[in-house]
Amino acid sequence: MDLDADLAALRPLGGFFVLRTRADPAGPAPGDLATLAETYAAAPEAGRDALAVRVATVAGRLGAAEPRVAASIGQQGLAARLWSVALACAALYGRLPGLDPRLLRWDPTATAPDDLWLTGVRPLPGDAATLADTVLYGHLEPLGAALRARYGVAAGLLRGNAGSALAGAARELDRWARASGRTDVAERARALTDDLFAHPLLRGTGIRTATAFRRRSCCLYYRVPGGGVCGDCCFTRPPRSSPRAVSG
Known part of the structure; x- marks a missing residue:
């Protein structure tokens, strides 16, 4: 199946899988928002620090007092969006839109799933x-570098988030x-996921x-008020000590 300009095959999956390719008349104009390249930049442009806005937004909604906790959870949400779109396109179309x-x-102020616009569908293998x-x-390596430098989030934790996000996308x-009844899609997705986890x-x-x-790591969600542990966490119950030694 050829990639179409609207990536319409993703719509039945909903949620984290759908990717906008056109502006929403009821929402902000895409041109008013930062690109992800700008978001990952070491020195963001004044007034367009989307990463700081996202971390603050997540912290405010969750009541997270520690910026690195909000940074971790925000990174996992964006990773889930990216993996979901990419894996679904590869399994459904056999092609990937260039997600440069x-x-x-x-839109760093949007609720989950993170709201993304792709300004041009360019097919890749x-x-x-x-x-x-x-x-x-x-995406995830430059995003991780920015989060480590600005919020002190451990590299192992961020890679654990990437693995967790991929596993979740594959499962859904x-x-x-x-x-x-699309066993062909299930088989392609499983084969791709197997290869990715060998990376x-x-x-x-x-x-x-x-x-x-x-x-094998913890995303730190248990440090959110009332958060507990996630279903795939390395912990079976919230730890009492600092997670830094086990999440890096």
């Missing part, structure tokens, strides 16, 4: 290597594909059993 950070605009180049190297795509940046992030995933 310069072409993706982001839908193989695992292109997925890794696009999501890991194109598999569920939809099987419920829709050096993801290989050690957790243990997979079918579509289940148990990560």
Whole structure:
């Protein structure tokens, strides 16, 4: 299937999988928003610090007192959006839209799932290597570098978030594909996910059993008031000590 300008095949999946390619008349104009390339920049332009806005937005909504906790949770949300779009396109179309950070605009004040606009659909191969180049190297590594420098979030934690986000996207795509009778999509998604978790940046992030995933790090959600632990957390109950030693 050829990529279409609206990426319409993603719409039935909803939520984290849908990617806007046109402006929403009821929302902000994409041109008024920072690109993800600007978001990851070491020295953001004055008045367009989307990363700081996102961290503050997440912190405010969750009541998180520690900026690094909000930074971690915000990063995992964006990682989930990127993996969901990329993996679903590769499994449904057999192709990937070029998700260059310069072409993706982001509303950092939006509720989850993070609101993204792609300003131009440019087809790329839908193989695992292109997925890794696009999501890991194109987005999550520069985003991680910015979060480490500005908020002190550990590299191992951020890679654990990336693995958790990929596993979650794969699990939801598999569920939809099987419920829709698209076993071909489920098989392609599983093969791509297997190859991605063999990548050096993801290989050690957790243990997979079918579509289940148990990560080796903690995203720090338990430090949010009333947060507890996530379903794939390395902890079975919220720890009492500082998580820095176990999340890096």
